[in-house]
Amino acid sequence: MRQTRHSPGRSAHAASTPRAAWRARLTGRSARDQHDLLVDAIVAEIAAVTGQPAGGRAGLDRRAPWRSWGIYRDRAERLRGDLGERIGIRLPATLLFDEPSPDALAEYLRHALLGAGEPGGASARDAARHAGRLEPGGVDDPVVVVGMGCRL
Numbered sequence: 001m002r003q004t005r006h007s008p009g010r011s012a013h014a015a016s017t018p019r020a021a022w023r024a025r026l027t028g029r030s031a032r033d034q035h036d037l038l039v040d041a042i043v044a045e046i047a048a049v050t051g052q053p054a055g056g057r058a059g060l061d062r063r064a065p066w067r068s069w070g071i072y073r074d075r076a077e078r079l080r081g082d083l084g085e086r087i088g089i090r091l092p093a094t095l096l097f098d099e100p101s102p103d104a105l106a107e108y109l110r111h112a113l114l115g116a117g118e119p120g121g122a123s124a125r126d127a128a129r130h131a132g133r134l135e136p137g138g139v140d141d142p143v144v145v146v147g148m149g150c151r152l
Contacts (some may be wrong), residue, residue, distance in 0.1 A: 004052065018088030021088070026110070035103075039103065045086060046070070049075050049079045050069075062103040062106075063104075079096070080093070087113070096138065
């Protein structure tokens with residue numbers, strides 16, 4: 001059995017997780033560089049899921065919707081799963097509906113990896129939206145109830 005050295009306050013396993021590796025890659029960079037690095041990772045995953053080279057989608061806008069990138073239902077689920085494994089974060093099933101483009105998804109991942117309190121981060125409201133902590137009836141409440149009745 002191999003012996004491992006433990007540094008105080010950190011386990012050897014925690015340092016080797018994808019999430020810890022991504023945190024280390026992002027720490028110390030500007031918010032823009034962090035965002036660009038995550039967008040590049042997302043585009044690479046899109047290329048793997050769609051079977052097209054990453055350079056084939058270079059002309060697309062990072063804010064373009066997922067369908068422009070060739071991501072549909074089955075591919076969206078695969079992209080979410082593969083990206084979650086690569087980054088080391090459990091991603092919600094509605095992720096690609098909540099974050100409608102690679103640009104929005106990169107910002108979500110940046111906040112998930114580094115936390116809302118990082119310099120250059122989004123406002124507390126955006127952080128709360130990403131964490132799902134907005135109060136019901138708030139301004140950003142995405143649920144709208146529309147009722148209609150018909151009496152015969």
